[in-house]
Amino acid sequence: MDKKTLYANIIIDISHEKLDRTFQYRIPEKLLDQIHPGTPVEIPFGRSNRKIRGYVVEVTEEPEFAPERIKPVSHVIREGIPIEGQLIALAAWMRENFGGTMNQALKTVLPVKQKTTEKEQRLIWLKPNPTTAKSLLGELQRKHQTARARLLEALLEQSPLPYETVTQKLNITASVIRAMQERELIRVESIRSWRNPLDQMKKQGTVVTLNPAQQQIVTGIENGWRSGDERPCLIHGVTGSGKTEVYMELIKSVLREGKQAIVLIPEIALTFQTVLRFYNHFGERVSILNSRMSPGERSDQFERAKRGLLDVMIGPRSALFTPFPNLGVIIIDEEHEAAYKSETVPRYHARETAIARGMLCGAHVVLGSATPSVESYDRAQQGQYRLFEMKERVSARPLPTVYTVDLREELRNGNRSILSDRLRKLMTDRLEKKEQIMLFLNRRGVAGFVSCRSCGEVIKCPHCDVSLNLHNDGNLVCHYCGYQQPMVKKCPSCGSSYVGGFKAGTQKIEQYVRQQFPSARVLRMDLDTTRKKGGYESILSAFSNQEADILIGTQMIVKGHDFPNVTLVGILAADLSLHISDYRAPERTFQLLTQAAGRAGRGCRQGEVVIQTYQPEHYSIVTAAAQDYEAFFQQEIFFREMLHYPPKWHMLVVHAASEKEMLVKQAQDMLKYKLLTKMEKEKEHLQIIGPADAAVSRINDIFRKVLYVKAEDYQLLVHAKNMLEQEIRKDPAFRAVTIQFDFDPMNGF
Incomplete structure (x- = not known):
């Protein structure tokens, strides 16, 4: 039977503007088995058929024009597949497994999004030897050429000098510098200067000694790697059990082999504390990525990684595509987070994509969480992942004491406020003891929807099928399309003036807490207060330095932060996340409550947690209060299997x-x-x-x-x-x- 003729669509330039342009070549029969997406090939290009390198992005049976006019691929390039080839192969895997076009996948995977100007640093060097320079200095001074003499004098003290220092601090003009270059007294050199997001960070040089439980896990994982076990590893460790130290030890062993590491974290909010810990360990060979960086900063971090100037990259899911030439390990912290799933095409999941990248380049994958996703824990139970458990906190610190408060009971007792009686008493006690408090609410904004108390009509956006939200400035805003209108005075349906918002946002809670505890210093952390660059860091470092007593926030405050002086966490609306139309709602609720509770008692004092809920009997709330992941998992996986939901279907x-x-x-x-x-x-x-x-x-x-x-x-x-x-x-x-x-x-x- 005749073999089908196959064609390769090839890109010859991977700078981003050129990604849309592929050229089609015929695959000769002898190369059929060797060519697939990501393969570097040599091809005849243009009228002169000069030989150039390209990368295969797609193999297809459909010719784009007359088959007799399509040139053949010359040969496959064998000497070490460059990192671009690996990333293109990964893009092809993503396109197949998550949908979208090859171009969309390439633009996700190949890092530099746009051309950015390279930053250069200009240095001025002294050209003659110091003895000759000294006699020249005397000559310049005799001739009263003061600017030239000033520059020569400065360079005799220190060479090279930055160009900006010479022009700004020594007040020497560009024409003087040019004249001295022409006389060959100095040379000006331009060197590539990298934008470094961590250049202000100071290394504090802490030494971490692993406890026996941590050491046991490191040894177990490394022994598996040495024996050729390529399965991903899942570390299920209770909050505060010291997973980060385990990650750092695993990274060290990979770096010793001359390889690099990627550490994925779910939120920008995590970077400040996490990066500081990694920076103390690995110094300037660490960098970060986040969405608030300028295109130039991002592009520089990828270029530093590609040139071997970095060993560890930390960031959200886009950091997974860091072009490390010799990647050794990918660590995904808080692996249960929804932020690891892309909301734009291709809608890839960072966990699955990390495993695929690991297989392509021989890197190990380590997942960690106090509340693993049902998918990952199920795979660990099936033996597809290796499971490691850390059931105790570092230094055998006890898990916090958790109280569940039934808000229906509070209402019956006449308490209609945001805070239950128990939470209010505990807050008063902590403020007297100068200990810190975190209040967590499961949503943002001043108000939920606005509705008519008379007929029940909800005020909706005219362009979207959602309710409008009331903001502080008195406007109703649609959080989907940005539509705004002033707050309505009368119901558009029945004309009643009983129109109002159901207020349960972080701003409302902040106002209430300030009224109740006027001497307490209160910080709020939500999307509104962290919009500006550096917003997260400034709030977190202020709270960390104990410049505030109470931190109020949405889910970004409950993830991964370590504040030793926090001894009380209040969860104000535990069941709000149970009411979303999503089969994962109980899992989300369990995870959020467990993570929030885990912020308490991480120092040497015992922590307490108050969960306020209208559904104290729901299994996700009962198991979160008991910090019992296995009990939650058994109940949840039973429902998933029964209803044909992932991971069973x-x-x-x-x-x-x-x-x-x-x-x-x-x-x-x-x-x-x-x-x-x-x-x-x-x-x-x-x-x-x-x-x-x-x-x-x-x-x-x-x-x-x-x-x-x-x-x-x-x-x-x-x-x-x-x-x-x-x-x-x-x-x-x-x-x-x-x-x-x-x-x-x-x-x-």
């Missing part, structure tokens, strides 16, 4: 969006029909639900509908996605509708 969500509601409906009906007819044989292994309105069915006048496909086998869903993508490409009816795919979604859908 997998889910593909097909999103369709258009300005015309009818087109969205027709597109989704057509896609459902394609699934039923084209996958006739596999139909019994699939569950197809919908189409239905998305959780928010309209945003900015764009209508949205979803179709759900469930299957036990993930690859069956990948096959369904590939088939639908082909059908969408072929049928012009889909051109007016945006269709996107999401596997095992992490947020409301």
